[in-house]
Amino acid sequence: MCKTRPDLNQYVSTPAPADNPMDSAKVALGKALFFDTRLSLDNTINCASCHKPGLAFTDGLKTSTGINGQKTDRNSPSLLNAGFLPTVMFDAHLKTLELQAIVPIQEPNEMGHNMRDLIPILRAVPEYQQAAKNIYERNFDAWVLTRSLAAFQRSLLSMSAPYDHFAKGDSSALTKKEQAGLKIFSEKLYCTECHSPPYFTNYEARNNGLYIDYGEDKGRFRIHLDSSEIGDFKVPSLRNLGHTSPYMHDGSFATIEEVIDHYAKGGAGHRLQDPVIVPFTLSSKEREALIAFLTSLTDLSFFERL
Template sequence: MRYTIYLGGVILIPLFLCQYKKSKNRDVEKTTAISSDDLMVSEKIALGRALFFDSRLSINNEVSCASCHIPELAFTDGKKVSIGVAGRTTQRNSPSLLNAALLPTVMFDGHLPTLEQQVIVPIQEHVEMDMNMLELIKKLRKVDRYQKAAKQIFNREFDAWVLTRAISAYERSLVSNNSPFDRYCNQKEQGALTESQKNGWKLFSEKLYCTQCHAAPNFTNFEAINNGMYNDFGNDKGRFRIFNDSTDIGKFKVPSLRNIVLTAPYMHDGSLHSLDDVINHYVAGGSSHINKDIRIVPFSLSENERTDLKNFLSSLTDTSYMIDYK
């Protein structure tokens, strides 16, 4: 609701609190949120949650999904790149799983169409959980609780179908959309943001070009883009490794900036330690790679503006999901 305030004959119309274009990718049909059967959702989530935290999913019983997707860190792991079984290092930085239900494609390469398909990847990946799927199913069928739940919820033996459906149901339940920014925008709570955060939002959305790719309300356009990280992407060329198309070199899926203060270090390879490093990257306009998006151009920023921008980014934190992890 908007109020018109009369003050000594002068009409003041308070500014719209915040306005953003609805991202085209938000329609539910286009996201992985669709599920063919939504029966017994809470039971599926409970089973998926148990599996997500179960290190028996890895070959040496040491690594679970939650080893690299830690609830307190918005389901990231705080490391530059993730560490799997026997201390093996992956090539990439662990992304947040909050609001995963909204992802039209999964992974930094933006190539997997569903969360269900993704589950199989870390389980079988040599440097992550290094488990053979057939062996894993044999192992987990021996767990009474899992067998019983599979029969009760899916009316079948515990198998890869049950495993992937249950974990994906759990991932879809991970929601974070009640940050101070959301309260300011959606509930029109003026006091939810400080003046500095409001200035930061104005910078982010109007003066700089950040919303072109990190569009509200999800703070991503979900596209794979080259944001000028390197002149030479070395042995991780991003989406190029999937389709071998040279125009894909250096393209990585734009990450959501929700809970960004919890998810350092940043970028696909965790090479930027802090938000200051990230801001320095954009101020400088990135590399001169041929695929660099034309919207990445140098700009200048005063010290006050930098503070406002960082304060705005911190207004995207919502840890109310943590209530389930006390």
């Protein structure tokens, strides 16, 4: 990012639930917990094992690796701007980051712990117990753990990409090529139907025709067993795309090129594929411009605040 441009993140705040207002001591406690391997049963895995700051809080793997080398079913999503998520997970089914935090801790192939055993371990850490008393006026418990992790994640803002400066009127923030890419993305093609600015997602669960047969992982279908939801996955944000490969819920595409090929052929043609996805052709110049725009959606300035 251009150093002379101001950090627009300072003007952005994430919505926090009434029972968990933002507070810097809480964020600091959440950050310590996020990087603490004691959250996993064998002390080898922390949240950052699968959500690495340098990779925009993804891990660069098709699917992640939990305790004892076990693999997860899905690709690790970026946590930047997670505070804006109205629902969490690829199935778009969990309502809050507070609820979500329990899942990886207790998932046998992720951190493999359970709250009953974990809480006494963390309460015995003097700094954690002291922080719980200071911030929440209670002993360190699951409430403190989940609220602090959620608060830390709400502090992970990434809304100061060149695009944001361009949208605010700085026409030099995007190169001519990136501007041409933006036009292709939002006018020639249909991408903004689902990846709409400013978050580059509408947060809905949609079927983008990744497969003609989704096999084992049928997406949101698994939550309600509603067959109209087969193949629906939460639309991911495209911010920081240059740092979040591989792509899709199963990490099946290694490059942005492969993603564009998928849409250009009009998807795989699943019977519930969203009708908006139809074939298109781009000249090699247009394709380059589109990729230039997509990779310009990068703002890793959280490093300076971390």
